[in-house]
Amino acid sequence: MRRVYGIHGGIHPPEEKGLSNPGTVVDAGLPEKLVLPLSQHIGAPAKAAVAVGDHVLGGQCLASAVGAVSASVHAPTSGIVTAIEPRPVPHPSGIDNLCIEISCDGRDQWVDLEAIDDYRQFTPHELVERVKKAGIAGMGGAGFPTATKLLARDRYAIDTLIINGTECEPYITADDTLMQTAAEAIVEGAEILAYIVGASTVIFGVEDNKPDALQALQQAVNARANGQSDHQLEVVSFPTKYPSGGEKQLIEILTGQQVPSGGLPADLGIVCQNPGTAVAVGDAVLKGRPLVDRIVTLTGRALGKPANYRARLGTPIAHLLALSEFNPSDNERLIHGGPMMGFALGTDAAPVIKTTNCVLVPTRDELPVPPAAQACIRCGLCAEACPAELLPQQLYWYARAKDHEQLERHNLFDCIECGACSWVCPSNIPLVQYYRAAKGTIQEAKEDKLRSDRARERFEARQERVAKEAAEKEAKRAARKAAAQKKASESTDEDPVQAAIARAKARKAQMTADTKQDTPEP
Amino acid sequence: MSWLRITSPHGHGPLSTQRVMQLVLLATLPGVVAQTWFFGPGTLVNIVVGGALALGFEWLAVSLRGREPRAALEDFSVLVTSTLLCIALPPYSPWWLLVVGIASSVLLGKHLFGGLGYNPFNPAMVGYVVLLISFPLQMSSWAAPRGLTTPPGLTDALSALLGTPLADGLTSATPLDILRQNKGLLMEDLYATTPQFGRWAGIGWEWVNIGFLIGGLWLLYQRVFTWHAPVAMLAGLGLAALIGYDGGSSISGGSPLLHWLSGATMFGAFFIITDPVSSATSNRGRLLFGALIGIVIYLIRTQGNYPDAVAFAVLILNFAAPLIDQYTVPRAYGHNRREDP
Ligand code: SF4
Ligand code: SF4
Numbered sequence: 001m002r003r004v005y006g007i008h009g010g011i012h013p014p015e016e017k018g019l020s021n022p023g024t025v026v027d028a029g030l031p032e033k034l035v036l037p038l039s040q041h042i043g044a045p046a047k048a049a050v051a052v053g054d055h056v057l058g059g060q061c062l063a064s065a066v067g068a069v070s071a072s073v074h075a076p077t078s079g080i081v082t083a084i085e086p087r088p089v090p091h092p093s094g095i096d097n098l099c100i101e102i103s104c105d106g107r108d109q110w111v112d113l114e115a116i117d118d119y120r121q122f123t124p125h126e127l128v129e130r131v132k133k134a135g136i137a138g139m140g141g142a143g144f145p146t147a148t149k150l151l152a153r154d155r156y157a158i159d160t161l162i163i164n165g166t167e168c169e170p171y172i173t174a175d176d177t178l179m180q181t182a183a184e185a186i187v188e189g190a191e192i193l194a195y196i197v198g199a200s201t202v203i204f205g206v207e208d209n210k211p212d213a214l215q216a217l218q219q220a221v222n223a224r225a226n227g228q229s230d231h232q233l234e235v236v237s238f239p240t241k242y243p244s245g246g247e248k249q250l251i252e253i254l255t256g257q258q259v260p261s262g263g264l265p266a267d268l269g270i271v272c273q274n275p276g277t278a279v280a281v282g283d284a285v286l287k288g289r290p291l292v293d294r295i296v297t298l299t300g301r302a303l304g305k306p307a308n309y310r311a312r313l314g315t316p317i318a319h320l321l322a323l324s325e326f327n328p329s330d331n332e333r334l335i336h337g338g339p340m341m342g343f344a345l346g347t348d349a350a351p352v353i354k355t356t357n358c359v360l361v362p363t364r365d366e367l368p369v370p371p372a373a374q375a376c377i378r379c380g381l382c383a384e385a386c387p388a389e390l391l392p393q394q395l396y397w398y399a400r401a402k403d404h405e406q407l408e409r410h411n412l413f414d415c416i417e418c419g420a421c422s423w424v425c426p427s428n429i430p431l432v433q434y435y436r437a438a439k440g441t442i443q444e445a446k447e448d449k450l451r452s453d454r455a456r457e458r459f460e461a462r463q464e465r466v467a468k469e470a471a472e473k474e475a476k477r478a479a480r481k482a483a484a485q486k487k488a489s490e491s492t493d494e495d496p497v498q499a500a501i502a503r504a505k506a507r508k509a510q511m512t513a514d515t516k517q518d519t520p521e522p
Numbered sequence: 523m524s525w526l527r528i529t530s531p532h533g534h535g536p537l538s539t540q541r542v543m544q545l546v547l548l549a550t551l552p553g554v555v556a557q558t559w560f561f562g563p564g565t566l567v568n569i570v571v572g573g574a575l576a577l578g579f580e581w582l583a584v585s586l587r588g589r590e591p592r593a594a595l596e597d598f599s600v601l602v603t604s605t606l607l608c609i610a611l612p613p614y615s616p617w618w619l620l621v622v623g624i625a626s627s628v629l630l631g632k633h634l635f636g637g638l639g640y641n642p643f644n645p646a647m648v649g650y651v652v653l654l655i656s657f658p659l660q661m662s663s664w665a666a667p668r669g670l671t672t673p674p675g676l677t678d679a680l681s682a683l684l685g686t687p688l689a690d691g692l693t694s695a696t697p698l699d700i701l702r703q704n705k706g707l708l709m710e711d712l713y714a715t716t717p718q719f720g721r722w723a724g725i726g727w728e729w730v731n732i733g734f735l736i737g738g739l740w741l742l743y744q745r746v747f748t749w750h751a752p753v754a755m756l757a758g759l760g761l762a763a764l765i766g767y768d769g770g771s772s773i774s775g776g777s778p779l780l781h782w783l784s785g786a787t788m789f790g791a792f793f794i795i796t797d798p799v800s801s802a803t804s805n806r807g808r809l810l811f812g813a814l815i816g817i818v819i820y821l822i823r824t825q826g827n828y829p830d831a832v833a834f835a836v837l838i839l840n841f842a843a844p845l846i847d848q849y850t851v852p853r854a855y856g857h858n859r860r861e862d863p
Binding site for chain 2: 008011013014092094170248252258259260261262263332333334335337339340341342343344345346347348360362367368369370372374375376377378379380381383384387388389390391393394409410411414419422423424425426427428430432433436
C-alpha cells in the first residue's frame, strides 16, 4: 500500500455529489447546430481550415493547431458549416470568440479513422503526433494541450504518471461517472500515456468519497496486472478534502513531495493527466479518433433532472438545460465548472467545450449571492484554509494597497486560486477576486516593462549605429582629405608641418572609429 | 434570461463575522457566571451598562465618520470589546469609570485607527490601561470573594454604580497583590496564613479562571481561533514561573499553577490575546506573540507595581506584532525550507 500524505489547509464544503446520479451516462443526442470555438484550450487559437458552406464529415479537422501550444478542432458530426464568427463561449471574461457553427445533417457520417493494432510498434513521438492530430486538451478544467505536455519526456526524466481522478470540487461527478463506466478504457489510455512519457509507475488517485469508481478502477487494474501490463499500476484512495485535486496538492498527497515554486511536476519526474484525457488519448492512439465529445455533469437544484451527459463538443448549454428540465423561476446563476472555481456564464448559448466538466444551475437558496463584504477581522481562518500555505489576509491588504513588491514577497504567484480562503472568510471578502486582479496587473506591468526595456534597447542600439556610421564617414573623409593634401603637397613644395598635422588628424579619426567599433553589437 | 455574473467561489462556509462575535460572547458565560457567583452581581452590571454605552459610542463614531451605523452595530464587535473590558474592570465600578473606559476603548482604541480590523491595539485593553493610569485607586479595589465575606447584592451594585464605593469590609487584596507584598514568608506559610489563597490560586479566582478556560476551549473546538497563541502564552508564563519559583522560598514568584489560575490569566489567554486584529497573523508568529506575552506577564506581576499585568503585556506585544509578522512569513508550498522568506 502506498502511503498517503496530508496537505496544509483545505476545507470541507457540502459535497452534493449524489444529486447528479453519478455512474450513469445519458446520451445528450444531436442538437440542430453545434458551435465550436477555435480556442477551447490554453494557448494559441486554432486556425479555421474550412469555409462557410463547406460540407464536413464527423471527425474532419475544422481548424488546425497553430504553433507549439495549441489544439486542433474537429467536427463532432456531419453537416454544413453555416457560420464562422464571434459567438458567446465559456470564458471568465465573457467576451465573444471566434467559432465555427455546423448545422448538423442528422446522418452523422464520419471520415475513415486510421486505427492501429499495437501502439508499442510506434515510437513515443509518433504517438504524440497522433495525440496532437486528435486535438486533445486537458479535460480536467485547465485545458492545456496534451501533446505539448507529453513532450516533457524530451526534457525531463519522467518516472511516474498520475491519473487525477480526485474530482474534489463539490457537485461535479463527470470523472466519477467516467471511472465507473469506462475504467478499462482509462487504464488502457493510462498505459499508453505511461509508454509515451516513459513512466514506470502509474498511480490512479481518487478521493475516498467515490467507492464505486475506486472499485471499478481496481478491477480494471487487476485484469491488466494479470500478465499484460508493462507498468506498475496502483489505485490509491485518500481522504476527501477540497482542493486535494489541485495538481500540486495531489502530488504531495501521493508522493510527499512538493512541486518547486515556479516549477513543473516534471521537475519531480511526474506527469499528471485527467481520466477523461486518458480515455481520449487511448481513442486517439488506437482508433485514430479525435476528441469530439465528453461527459458533462448537469447539476443543481434548479434542474428537474440533473444527470451526466455524453455531449458532443459544441452542444449549446441551452440544449442540455432543456434535457435536464431547467426551472428558471428560482435561479440566478449559471456556472461553468464547480462552485469553487467555476465561472458564471452570462448566456446559455455558450457551448460545451473540451474543458466543460460541469454546468451548475443552483437555486437562490442553494448558493445564495454573498452579502456585502465586511471589514477583515484578521481572524486568520483564510491562512488556516490555504492549501498553498500563503497568508491570504496579508495578500488582501497588499492587493488593496497595490503593493506589488510585498505581494510577490508573500508569494502571490503560488496562489492556485482555489477559493478556499474566500469560502471560509467570515467577513465575506471576495479574496480570490483581489488575487486574480493583482496577478493580472503585475503581469501586465512586467510585460510593459519588458516592452519598454526592449524599446529602449532598440533605441540605444540605433543611436549607437548612427553614431558609428557618422564616425566612420568622418574618418573616411579625413583620410581622403589627408591623402589629397599629401598629394597636393607632393606636387608642390611639401610643407612638413601641414603634412604632420594632417596625418595626426587622420590617425585620431581612425582611432575614434575603432573605439566605437569595440562596443558590442546589440 | 440573463444570469448574474459573479466570480468564484459560488458557495460560502458557515462562519460569519457576526457569528464569530456571538460565539465569543457566548463563551464568556462560564467565566462570568463564576465571577458573579464569587464576587456578586457587579460584573453583570458592568457588562449591561458598558454594553449600552458601547453601542452608543459606536453609533456616534460610525455616524461621525460618515458610514452606515447599522452594519457596524450588527456585527457585534463593539459588544465583544465592551464585554471584555467590563469583565476585566473591578465589579462595582462607578458609572463614570465605565464611561471613560468604554469611550477610550471604542473611540481611542478602535475608531481613531480606522475602525474594526484596523486597530493595532486590543481596544478593550486600551480602555483598561487608560483607566489604570488615570484612576489607579478605583482600578485596584476588588470585591472580596464569597468565602471571605458575603458578596454585595444588587442594591449595593446599583448604588456603587451611582458612585458610593463599597464598604471597606467588602473589598480585599487579591492573591497576586499579597504575593507581591510578601516579605519573608515561605510560600507554604503564605498559603497557610492568608485565607485569600484558597486551594490553588485564590478563593474565587481559581474558579473564575477555570470558567474562562472552559469557554476558551469551547471556542477552540468551534475553530474560532487556533491554539497557538493561548498555548504559547500559558507555556511562557508557566516556564517563567517555574524558573522564578525558587522552591517556594520567601522570594518565590509563585508556582506556575498560581499564575495560571490567578488574575486575568485564562481570560487573557483565550479572550484577549486571541483577538485576531491586534495579534500576529501566522501560526508561527502567534506562538512567539503568545510566549512573549506570557513572559512579560510574569515579569510585570513579580517586578511591577500593578494589580495585574495582562493588559500591559498585551499592549506591549501589540506593538511588536507587525515586526513579528515580518519575520514569520510562513514557507509557502513549493518553497525551499531554508530559503529566506
Ligand atoms: S478570513 Fe477574512 S476576515 Fe479572516 S483574516 Fe482572512 S480575510 Fe480577514
Ligand atoms: S485562492 Fe490562493 S490564497 Fe486563497 S486559499 Fe487558494 S491558494 Fe490560498
